[in-house]
Amino acid sequence: MVLRLTRRNLLMLLLALSVIGLVVYSKIGARVNIIRGTTFTSRLAKIGQSVNNGNIKQNNKISERKGSYTRERDGFDDADVAGVIRLPHDSAQDPGESDGNGGVDESAVQDSGSDDGKGKTVIVIGNKVRVGKKLEDVIAEEGFIEGLNLPQENRIKELGEGGGREEEEKKEGNSETVFLDGEEISKPQNDSQKNPQVVVIKERTGMKTDKEKHKSRIIKISWNRDRENGSPEKKDQKNVTSSSVVSLSASTDDRKAYTHYFFENPQDLKGRKLYTRCLSKMSPEERNRVHEWEEKYRQRESLTKGHMNIGRKWIALSEYMKGLRREQRLPQVINIGAKKSGTTAFGWFIAMHPQISHSFGNEVHFFDKTYEKGLEYYRSRMNFAKPNQLVFEKTPRYLVTDSAPGHAKKDLPSNVKFIICIRDPLKRALSDFRHDSTLGIRRAYKLNPAIVKNRTAISEGKRFCSRAFDKDGNVNASFDSVRTSSYVKHFKNWLSHFPRDKFLIVDHQRLVDDAYHELHRVEQFLELEPYFNPSMFYFDKRRRGTCVKGRPMPCPPRSSPGILPAGQLDPEQERKLRDYFRPLNQEFVKLVGANNFTWVDL
Numbered sequence: 001m002v003l004r005l006t007r008r009n010l011l012m013l014l015l016a017l018s019v020i021g022l023v024v025y026s027k028i029g030a031r032v033n034i035i036r037g038t039t040f041t042s043r044l045a046k047i048g049q050s051v052n053n054g055n056i057k058q059n060n061k062i063s064e065r066k067g068s069y070t071r072e073r074d075g076f077d078d079a080d081v082a083g084v085i086r087l088p089h090d091s092a093q094d095p096g097e098s099d100g101n102g103g104v105d106e107s108a109v110q111d112s113g114s115d116d117g118k119g120k121t122v123i124v125i126g127n128k129v130r131v132g133k134k135l136e137d138v139i140a141e142e143g144f145i146e147g148l149n150l151p152q153e154n155r156i157k158e159l160g161e162g163g164g165r166e167e168e169e170k171k172e173g174n175s176e177t178v179f180l181d182g183e184e185i186s187k188p189q190n191d192s193q194k195n196p197q198v199v200v201i202k203e204r205t206g207m208k209t210d211k212e213k214h215k216s217r218i219i220k221i222s223w224n225r226d227r228e229n230g231s232p233e234k235k236d237q238k239n240v241t242s243s244s245v246v247s248l249s250a251s252t253d254d255r256k257a258y259t260h261y262f263f264e265n266p267q268d269l270k271g272r273k274l275y276t277r278c279l280s281k282m283s284p285e286e287r288n289r290v291h292e293w294e295e296k297y298r299q300r301e302s303l304t305k306g307h308m309n310i311g312r313k314w315i316a317l318s319e320y321m322k323g324l325r326r327e328q329r330l331p332q333v334i335n336i337g338a339k340k341s342g343t344t345a346f347g348w349f350i351a352m353h354p355q356i357s358h359s360f361g362n363e364v365h366f367f368d369k370t371y372e373k374g375l376e377y378y379r380s381r382m383n384f385a386k387p388n389q390l391v392f393e394k395t396p397r398y399l400v401t402d403s404a405p406g407h408a409k410k411d412l413p414s415n416v417k418f419i420i421c422i423r424d425p426l427k428r429a430l431s432d433f434r435h436d437s438t439l440g441i442r443r444a445y446k447l448n449p450a451i452v453k454n455r456t457a458i459s460e461g462k463r464f465c466s467r468a469f470d471k472d473g474n475v476n477a478s479f480d481s482v483r484t485s486s487y488v489k490h491f492k493n494w495l496s497h498f499p500r501d502k503f504l505i506v507d508h509q510r511l512v513d514d515a516y517h518e519l520h521r522v523e524q525f526l527e528l529e530p531y532f533n534p535s536m537f538y539f540d541k542r543r544r545g546t547c548v549k550g551r552p553m554p555c556p557p558r559s560s561p562g563i564l565p566a567g568q569l570d571p572e573q574e575r576k577l578r579d580y581f582r583p584l585n586q587e588f589v590k591l592v593g594a595n596n597f598t599w600v601d602l
């Protein structure tokens with residue numbers, strides 16, 4: 001049969017091909033899922049489930065999915081992960097066997113998955129499972145575990161980058177004493193060292209592409225946190241984090257110098273970005289000194305050049321900085337918002353003060369976006385501060401993130417202080433909306449500038465109102481731009497965790513009209529030596545903002561490019577919004593205890 005090549009026939013053919021494609025894809029996809037769902041991680045999770053009622057730790061990236069446990073897709077194949085779970089009752093000694101050829105030893109898994117498995121250690125490295133074997137024996141057999149070559153006295157003998165290990169190194173590894181957390185694990189000194197509660201190891205396998213190699217270069221060892229305070233009864237496996245290992249091994253001072261999130265998570269691309277940024281701020285001479293230090297570190301640790309991954313570079317860098325008495329500390333001052341209230345300019349001004357060390361980058365977004373990465377990550381986002389400096393970061397979303405103050409209270413030192421920048425709530429809301437619209441169309445704008453050509457102040461005002469009011473014409477309090485401007489609601493949430501004297505309110509308008517006055521208040525609040533003076537600042541008409549005299553770049557950077565006009569409202573809509581904000585402003589002022597904001601009663 002010969003089909004005529006008409007448009008209709010072509011369409012039919014395309015449709016048929018798509019259907020076939022879909023069917024094939026769904027079949028293969030389903031199979032892939034089944035394979036993933038039954039790999040050793042889910043088995044490992046089941047073992048853990050029988051031990052601790054299914055509370056497999058989040059930080060091991062094992063999460064519940066469709067009734068069974070499977071590792072979160074974080075770029076690793078299941079075969080890259082290994083784990084050790086010490087079941088309760090440390091009794092069994094009979095070693096289980098690996099099948100030796102990379103497959104999972106089914107009997108070992110089944111054995112330990114049942115209640116009979118209690119009391120046995122289950123160790124999973126790569127896709128081998130061992131039951132009842134001593135951790136130290138397994139480590140000795142495996143020969144190397146990256147991530148344990150902690151600095152100097154905490155070092156484990158490291159044996160190559162997996163895959164192509166040298167024969168000689170292998171021998172060395174079997175004969176050398178192995179150190180874990182700075183202790184000889186072949187001669188444990190107390191029971192808790194003998195009994196690791198959880199060890200999770202990510203091990204590289206035969207990776208091919210560079211990207212995969214990078215990803216696979218992670219091995220994590222986690223110990224039960226309770227080991228630290230010596231209360232094995234209070235075991236809570238959910239609390240285990242990979243950073244506990246380092247923190248257990250180092251004294252407080254060493255911890256500050258060496259513990260580094262990127263050392264343990266070299267796959268986190270942020271590490272590379274921040275490292276580059278940090279070095280780019282240095283003079284060429286200083287950069288050379290850092291590279292020399294890295295080389296010293298490499299030789300001291302007997303590492304090959306290939307070993308110097310980004311995690312180790314961070315360790316070397318923090319060692320170098322430690323020598324200059326500079327270290328990464330958790331922030332002591334946080335500008336928590338509000339968005340579009342001049343927070344970027346504020347951060348830029350305050351960073352001029354010699355006693356302030358600004359975090360890397362404009363915003364950190366720890367309490368609102370990356371909290372699950374842990375405090376070590378947060379610390380690694382801070383710049384290397386001198387002993388007399390206060391560490392500062394700003395993230396405007398903290399103000400409106402409900403969980404932020406609780407987490408900040410729990411995690412930060414008690415001397416932390418907060419700055420809140422605020423602004424006329426209506427102007428802020430319009431600026432906020434413009435910011436979000438700009439981000440939304442930035443891509444389209446790049447492709448076709450004409451897309452914003454017809455957007456006027458009036459049209460933007462209309463777009464704003466279509467969101468700011470509901471269909472009955474009432475203010476839509478849950479619209480983001482309106483919600484953020486309701487300062488009192490957010491401030492109350494923060495006040496329920498911190499006392500009033502922990503906060504300083506900075507008004508954007510005053511930052512424009514009299515920057516010196518505002519910044520001097522900040523100096524007093526933070527107990528800094530006076531640095532700013534009135535003659536430093538001027539108002540730049542073109543930039544419509546405060547700038548600083550005598551600097552190569554006199555004005556702070558803008559947080560978003562102004563490709564759209566600010567929205568203009570008709571008087572009726574403006575009145576309605578003002579009526580909405582007024583009582584909230586008044587309540588806010590009562591709480592703050594000062595009333596020199598020009599916009600409160602508008």
Ligand SMILES: Nc1ncnc2c1ncn2[C@@H]1O[C@H](COP(=O)(O)OS(=O)(=O)O)[C@@H](OP(=O)(O)O)[C@H]1O
Pocket residue numbers: 338339340341342343344345396431432435511512544545546547555556557558559560
């Ligand atoms: N130098 C200087 N002095 C005073 N005010 C300034 C300065 N630079 C920026 N701005 C104004 O700050 C508004 C942006 O605020 P943020 O930096 O907090 O925005 S962001 O939340 O970080 O996106 C933004 O407001 P709009 O222009 O209304 O959008 C800026 O005009």
